[in-house]
Amino acid sequence: MNSLLVLDDEHVVRQSFADYFEDNLWRVIQAETAEQALQILEEEKPCAALVDIRLPGIDGNMFIREAIERKLNMAFIICSGSPSYNVPLDLQQHMNVSSTFFRKPVANFEALEQDVIQTIKMAS
Amino acid sequence: MSQKRIAIKLAKISVAIAFIVGLLLSSLQVYRDYTQEHESRKEVVNRILQVAERSATVSVHTLNEVLAREVIEGLFEYDFIQQAIIVDDLGATLAEQQRSHSNDSKTQWLTSKFSEQYEEYSILLYPLGLGVGVPGQLSIVVDVDIALGSFFSRSLIIFWGGIVRNIILTLLLFLAFHLVITRPLIKLVHELKKINPEDLTSQLQTPLSHEDDEFNLVIQSANDLIDENHKYIVELNNKNKSLIESEAHLKSLITTIPDLIWLKDPEGVYLSCNHQFERFIGEKETDIIGKTDHDFVDKELADFFHTRDRAAMEAKQPTSTEDEVIFADDGRKAILHTVKTPMRDNEGQLIGLLGIARDITQNRQTEAALHTSEKLYAKLIANVPGVTYHCTCDEFWTMHFISNEIENITGYPASDFIDNKRRTYVSIIHPDDVQLVDDAVQSKVQKKLPYTIEYRLITSSNETAWVYEKGQGLFDENGVPSRLDGVIVDITERKNAEMEVGKLRSYLSNIIDSMPSIIIGVNKKGIVTEWNIAAERAANIATNDAVGLPLRKAFPRLASKMKPIQTAIDSRQEQKDKKRSYLLSNGELAYEDITIYPLIANGVEGAVIRVDDVSEQVRIEEMMIQSEKMLSVGGLAAGMAHEINNPLAGMMQTANVMVNRLTNKKVQANLDFAESIGTDMETISNFMEQRGILRMLNAINESGERVADIVNNMLSFSRKSIDVYSSHDINELLDKTIELSSTDYDLMKQYDFKSISIVKDYGNDIRPIACDSVKIQQVFLNVFRNGAEAMQEAGVDLPEFKVRTYFDAKDDKVFIEIEDNGAGMADETRKRIFEPFYTTKPIGVGTGLGLSVSYFIITENHGGQMTVESELDAGTKFIISLPMSNLSQ
Secondary structure, three states, rough: EEEEEOOOOHHHHHHHHHHHHOOOOEEEEEEEOOHHHHHHHHHOOOOEEEOOOOOOOHHHHHHHHHHHHOOOOOEEEEOOOOOOOOHHHHHHHOOOEEEEEEEEEOOOHHHHHHHHHHHHHHOO | HHHHHHHHHHHHHHHHHHHHHHHHHHHHHHHHHHHHHHHHHHHHHHHHHHHHHHHHHHHOOOOHHHHHHHHHHOOOOOOOOEEEEEEEEOEEEEEEOOOOOOOOOOOOHHHHHHHHOOEEEEEEHHHOOOOOOOOOEEEEEHHHHHOOOHHHHHHHHHHHHHHHHHHHHHHHHHHHHHHHHHHHHHHHHHHHOOOOOOOOOOOOOOOOOOOHHHHHOOOOOOOOHHHHHHHHHHHHHHHHHHHHHHHHHHHHHHOOOEEEEEEOOOOOOEEEEHHHHHHOOOOOOOOOOOOHHHHHHHHHHHHHHHHHHHHHHHHHOOOEEEEEEEEEOOOOEEEEEEEEEEEOOOOOOOOOOOEEEEEHHHHHHHHHHHHHHHHHHHHHHHHHOOOOEEEEOOOOOOEEEOOOOOHHOOOOOHHHOOOOOOOOOOHHHHHHHHHHEEEEEEEHHHHHOOEEEEEEEEOOOOOEEEEEEEEEEEEOOOOOOOEEEEEEEEEEEHHHHHHHHHHHHHHHHHHHHOOEEEEEEOOOOOOEEEEHHHHHHHOOOOOOHOOEEEEEHOOOHHHHHHHHHHHHHOOOOOOEEOOOEEEOOOOEEEEEEEEEEEEOOOOOOOOEEEEEEEEHHHHHHHHHHEEEEHHHHHHHHHHHHHHHHHHHHHHHHHHHOOOOOHHHHOHHHHHHHHHHHHOOOOHHHHHHHHHOOHHHHHHHHHHHHHHHHHHHHHHOOOOOOOOOEHHHHHHHHHHHHHHHHOOOOOHHOOOHHHHHHEEEEEEOOOOOOEOOOOHHHHHHHHHHHHHHHHHHHHOOOEEEEEEEEEEEEOOEEEEEEEEOOOOOOOHHHHHHHHOOOOOOOOOOOOOEEEEHHHHHHHHHHHOOOOEEEEEEOOOOEEEEEEEOOOOOO
């Protein structure tokens, strides 16, 4: 069973991602902050993480950098409501970071799911 | 007496003629008589011989001497037979007789003149007429003188008769001449003798019975002659009388003439003189005549006079001298101008010397004064700043005087022109002006008015000199203009300056006319003085009509500006009224800048009004303001987007999950939970469907999408873009956009984009350009969408896009043109097409941001340009240009 860490400070948004992926038989772990997510990663090893960028405390980018630092074998998919966001260059170099940047609201969950699966394959 | 001589002469001539003619006629008759006489004599002799033949023949053959004698005696009956002889056949004389000769014939001398004295006739006597045998012979000798006796007596009568007849004729003729000619002639002479030279009034009488003949003619002619003579003499008398009178006049003239007149013979003796001369000598004429100069002046002077007189007499022509003399009578001094003329008779013999002397003292003084004034005058003329002249009014303007100033103007000395010596004045007039000068002068002079002309002269160095000429005609006694007097002034500099001014003026007016601004000059009273082409167009009044009109009439829109104009003039400060709005005739609002410049040049009071149409500028400015507004909206949107997007995501994504859970039969959880509550997915989705839950969820989704779109579009106004510009092939981007368009949901919703034919004309020399491909595609998509809608709206049967790209090397720009064949748009729409929220569509359809965003992307984000060309019913063409480099960022 694939597992997915959903990192988003917006509860309703996080829950909607979780609901969808669970319906599609994913094991979903939710985290409200990057700090919380990093703590979870100490214990669990999800296949992928869906990361919001603007977060209280450590932001999404920093979280991904931290996670990559820990050499966790997992995929990262960025999803943000910020229109001017671009994936930083250092992150783009990593194969396990999806080149596709999903903007909220995500209208097409299927496409998101496909990208997550794709990135997991790229990461492994 | 002549008349007698005429009669005798006539008689003599007629008698001589009658005599000669009579003699000739008588001689002719005598000659004729003679020839007849000669013939008849021969005949008579032959007949006599024939008569005697037979008897003689018989006598011969019978040798009958008696018979022979009888024959001969028979023959001697004729007195003219001198001798007869009959000879027999043997030659023996049978009978012979000879008449004794009497030499007393008085006509013998005459006969011998034209004939022999004797003629011999003989016949041969053949026996019995047989004509054979030996004949005998009968010979006779005829005495011609006797035979001609009767002829002579007849001739004598003829001669005498003729003489007598002539004498009678002569006498009769003489009588007749006397009666017919001599007597009337004598009468005529008597009549002519009656002519009295003193009294020629009487007429001659025609002799009686000669009224119809030549005498009458003679008398008439004589009468006519007398008449003529009479008239002539009367005339002569009259002439004589007037001659005497005129001689008297002449005499008094010579006497009273102020000149001294005298006449000397070749020896110097005075023959005549007049009163003035008397005064000079101091003697009376009677005392002067017959004397010489030696009698009046001392010897030395008299000798001097005499020597001069001799010289004058030898000269062929009159000689003149000038001397200062003293009048003897009053002792006054005078200068005499003396002309001495030698006088000669018809043979050229010198007969005297005529002297005429005039007192020219006064003249000399006048001349001296004149000379002084002339000098003054010449000096004056030399100082006149122009050429003075005096010329004949002819085709050459023949100069009689022209001042030296002409050399300064033309380079030709004045003497060249005097009497056309080296050149005529007309020859230096510019060929194009010759007629003009002639016309101008003639037209004025005919009216006896002074003339003024400006024309060109060609100088010696072949340059053109402008001159001003003023003059007037001098007229002879018949009023015909004979001479012209005038002044010519060099005005080349003035003319050049004038032309320069003219050139400058037209240059300036060209500049003013070529300006797009309306430029109107007004004077202090607000009357239009200047009106350029832009003003003509704007007010629809031609310059000629506008100048002179009050401004409020010529340009009613500016009527309210009279006060600012006054202020500008008074304060000498420019007045401005910017972006003044006014309504066009089509109801649209237009804007103009009005600037009033006071004219502060010396002597000119007025103002120049400049009106510039700034409608376009105002519109662009308004658009810029709008863009600025949008930028701040964009900035705001960027800040807000995250905050809006998160709740929006919560809402929309949750709705999505809801739909998934309510309808997706593939999700195991759905099936499991449905079963656990005793139902199935079929029932649930049926319920949801029937109750419109899915539709509602869909509405949530769509509304959320629209919110997301607006936020995205508003974000586009944000100048701050952190997009990385990468190189893209514009043609490829276009192709991608076209492909995308055909699947565009919104477009598909309206109509099938695939039914639009797309004509591509891509430049193949376009290098990849650095741009934000997504945004550029968004622009293309917006343009295609706009065009597709326009074509659909217009209901075009064969909708078509023409897409053209090309590279402009000069500006280093790529041009993209997208043209549709839709309804096009009116000017007002075209001008506002890029304004944010401007839309021609009904409210609710479209946001009115599409083209505005596109404009913004091209101009602000990419430093390019975006324009539109369109006409109503003629399609629309968007032109986008992107710089290859030098982005505005």
